[in-house]
Amino acid sequence: MIDFEQPHLRTNILTGEKVLVSPHRYKRPWQGQIEDDTEHDLPHYDASCYLCPGNKRASDIVNPIYRGQYVFKNDFSALLPDKVEKSFDIANILRADAERGLCKVIIFSPKHNLTLPELCREELLGVVNTWQQEFKSLQRNKWVKYIQIFENKGAIMGCSNPHPHGQIWAQQSIPTEIVKESSQFKEHFERTGKSILIDYLKIEMEENKRVIIDNAHFLVVVPFWASWPYETLIISKRQVQYITQFTEEEKITLADTLKELTTRYDNIFKTSFPYSAGMHQAPINDGKHPEWHWHMHFYPPLLRSATVKKFMVGYEMLANPQRDITPEHAAQILLDQPIQHYKTL
Amino acid sequence: MIDFEQPHLRTNILTGEKVLVSPHRYKRPWQGQIEDDTEHDLPHYDASCYLCPGNKRASDIVNPIYRGQYVFKNDFSALLPDKVEKSFDIANILRADAERGLCKVIIFSPKHNLTLPELCREELLGVVNTWQQEFKSLQRNKWVKYIQIFENKGAIMGCSNPHPHGQIWAQQSIPTEIVKESSQFKEHFERTGKSILIDYLKIEMEENKRVIIDNAHFLVVVPFWASWPYETLIISKRQVQYITQFTEEEKITLADTLKELTTRYDNIFKTSFPYSAGMHQAPINDGKHPEWHWHMHFYPPLLRSATVKKFMVGYEMLANPQRDITPEHAAQILLDQPIQHYKTL
Ligand SMILES: O=P(O)(O)O[C@H]1O[C@H](CO)[C@@H](O)[C@H](O)[C@H]1O
Ligand SMILES: O=P(O)(O)O[C@H]1O[C@H](CO)[C@@H](O)[C@H](O)[C@H]1O
Numbered sequence: 001m002i003d004f005e006q007p008h009l010r011t012n013i014l015t016g017e018k019v020l021v022s023p024h025r026y027k028r029p030w031q032g033q034i035e036d037d038t039e040h041d042l043p044h045y046d047a048s049c050y051l052c053p054g055n056k057r058a059s060d061i062v063n064p065i066y067r068g069q070y071v072f073k074n075d076f077s078a079l080l081p082d083k084v085e086k087s088f089d090i091a092n093i094l095r096a097d098a099e100r101g102l103c104k105v106i107i108f109s110p111k112h113n114l115t116l117p118e119l120c121r122e123e124l125l126g127v128v129n130t131w132q133q134e135f136k137s138l139q140r141n142k143w144v145k146y147i148q149i150f151e152n153k154g155a156i157m158g159c160s161n162p163h164p165h166g167q168i169w170a171q172q173s174i175p176t177e178i179v180k181e182s183s184q185f186k187e188h189f190e191r192t193g194k195s196i197l198i199d200y201l202k203i204e205m206e207e208n209k210r211v212i213i214d215n216a217h218f219l220v221v222v223p224f225w226a227s228w229p230y231e232t233l234i235i236s237k238r239q240v241q242y243i244t245q246f247t248e249e250e251k252i253t254l255a256d257t258l259k260e261l262t263t264r265y266d267n268i269f270k271t272s273f274p275y276s277a278g279m280h281q282a283p284i285n286d287g288k289h290p291e292w293h294w295h296m297h298f299y300p301p302l303l304r305s306a307t308v309k310k311f312m313v314g315y316e317m318l319a320n321p322q323r324d325i326t327p328e329h330a331a332q333i334l335l336d337q338p339i340q341h342y343k344t345l
Numbered sequence: 346m347i348d349f350e351q352p353h354l355r356t357n358i359l360t361g362e363k364v365l366v367s368p369h370r371y372k373r374p375w376q377g378q379i380e381d382d383t384e385h386d387l388p389h390y391d392a393s394c395y396l397c398p399g400n401k402r403a404s405d406i407v408n409p410i411y412r413g414q415y416v417f418k419n420d421f422s423a424l425l426p427d428k429v430e431k432s433f434d435i436a437n438i439l440r441a442d443a444e445r446g447l448c449k450v451i452i453f454s455p456k457h458n459l460t461l462p463e464l465c466r467e468e469l470l471g472v473v474n475t476w477q478q479e480f481k482s483l484q485r486n487k488w489v490k491y492i493q494i495f496e497n498k499g500a501i502m503g504c505s506n507p508h509p510h511g512q513i514w515a516q517q518s519i520p521t522e523i524v525k526e527s528s529q530f531k532e533h534f535e536r537t538g539k540s541i542l543i544d545y546l547k548i549e550m551e552e553n554k555r556v557i558i559d560n561a562h563f564l565v566v567v568p569f570w571a572s573w574p575y576e577t578l579i580i581s582k583r584q585v586q587y588i589t590q591f592t593e594e595e596k597i598t599l600a601d602t603l604k605e606l607t608t609r610y611d612n613i614f615k616t617s618f619p620y621s622a623g624m625h626q627a628p629i630n631d632g633k634h635p636e637w638h639w640h641m642h643f644y645p646p647l648l649r650s651a652t653v654k655k656f657m658v659g660y661e662m663l664a665n666p667q668r669d670i671t672p673e674h675a676a677q678i679l680l681d682q683p684i685q686h687y688k689t690l
Contacts, residue, residue: 001433006429008442009444020423020520094569098347314496319493
């Protein structure tokens, strides 16, 4: 048998790429950069926050006094909706294509100082419903081929405002990570007639070494090939391609799942756990995708404490992601957390 | 013609992947995380530094009173040299393979407070010679198939000690980034009988919009597909596969090239410019690689100032790298810098 406490490589079935696992390295002392602890007492309302109800944004637009969620076009969109079909090609070596898209911001709550685990079920269900509605409405643009729903949480993850919010970027072409996943889904589907994530979740439930949450409609695991120390993957037990296919019951369960997972995260280091999280869904306006299976990634950077993160640099950028703590160990730490948020204990 | 000031995608010929360029976004105000300015007055010798001459390391080994470079086995190696040939496979879905390797640290100079641009030509040539010698000696292990030479510079890049040093990780299998580059090199070589980088450097010299350094033996460009704001690529004008193939004259020119490039970097924000840098070379002990072409990547994170970096998060992790400033603009800023280091002006 392979010894998972010794250096080894694991294969990511969603990208076909590898991660180097070096568990013995977790013991080394850390003398490098220490981040600020992001734990501050924030007010419910901040007059200088451009996301709070009634405040003015960079575009001079004034936010309504919204309740629940509020969605608007990103004032600094990386993608623009103007029609463009230009391309550039020198000898098949310098290659560029104009890109078209739409960027939106979704505010999760009017309260400046709340985060997902601190919202109640109804508020979280509101977030899930908003994702569903926005997906539906963006999809109506026939030129949109892919929609990325995501959240950057915490200053350490480049988030410039603690007010709870996420983003949606919709675009005309299929981004790199989705190209990789599509080809992996396709390969398995053509060979077996099944979603690779259906087969994967059965194995994870049998092995029961990396499962964090197992409820009626979702399984949450530290994936076997996780790169980030506490990376997790939410998989829907029913194979769907899009968030729009979830039933009322599935949406409520997704809200509960998000609450439990983010609560466990916060409890690990008793801090508002930073991450980038986002759903991967099939391309749209592009035929059927029976091979595709909706899932949601959480990529949190913290490794040793609320202030010491994993640096994906050097070897990781040039060669291969590398992790210190095993996925099984990380799963155990997540499982050991209470499901009540530390702030309310 | 395509308008490079509008959102567009560029293709990376070394990986086949894309980067989203959104130049208009560079104008947005930054309200997010500010890094520490790493500019400190450091001493020549630091009694608490485990890399300074004569000091004791974590392993209790005492460094000799070295001059020039000093190389030792990493006291916290992510890879271990023990022979292992175990693998793990559940249904072709959970897949792992034991990995074998060697990790070394290369100290660039006995002086605690120097960085590459501050070394003189002779000292930099010493660094290049050490890389060459280490490559040669590691290659003698017939089971080593790939050698990654790299440097993480700056606390922001996970470097835990400012004493000038780099690393070498040698391993039994081919890492993900090298698998991608190998397949791109191969595709072009099979189609044209040439190295894709030979064709690329001709185009860059003709276009002359992204060239930073053009000397007898190397071309330095902000690659057309750069992801990081000031990313650069050093390409050898003569197609070689390995650093061991460089002549004396080429090595001296490489030393000069490194000095000029890192000086220009430091001059942009008048700060010790952080980066991860490393060479990509053909796999070894594995037949000939006429398709492969030695090159060196610099991935620096700073975007707007000595304290504001680009965050590769959210959309970037889930979909596609994205950049704000165009590669042409970044190249112009690098070109505008004096080639004398700001500290000596
Ligand atoms: O080996 P070091 O300098 O202690 O560690 C640094 O470089 C390694 C290789 O790029 C990374 O895996 C670590 O995350 C980083 O902190
Ligand atoms: O859009 P924001 O929150 O201002 O910006 C943040 O998220 C974007 C999308 O992941 C990234 O491109 C930026 O680097 C990051 O700072």
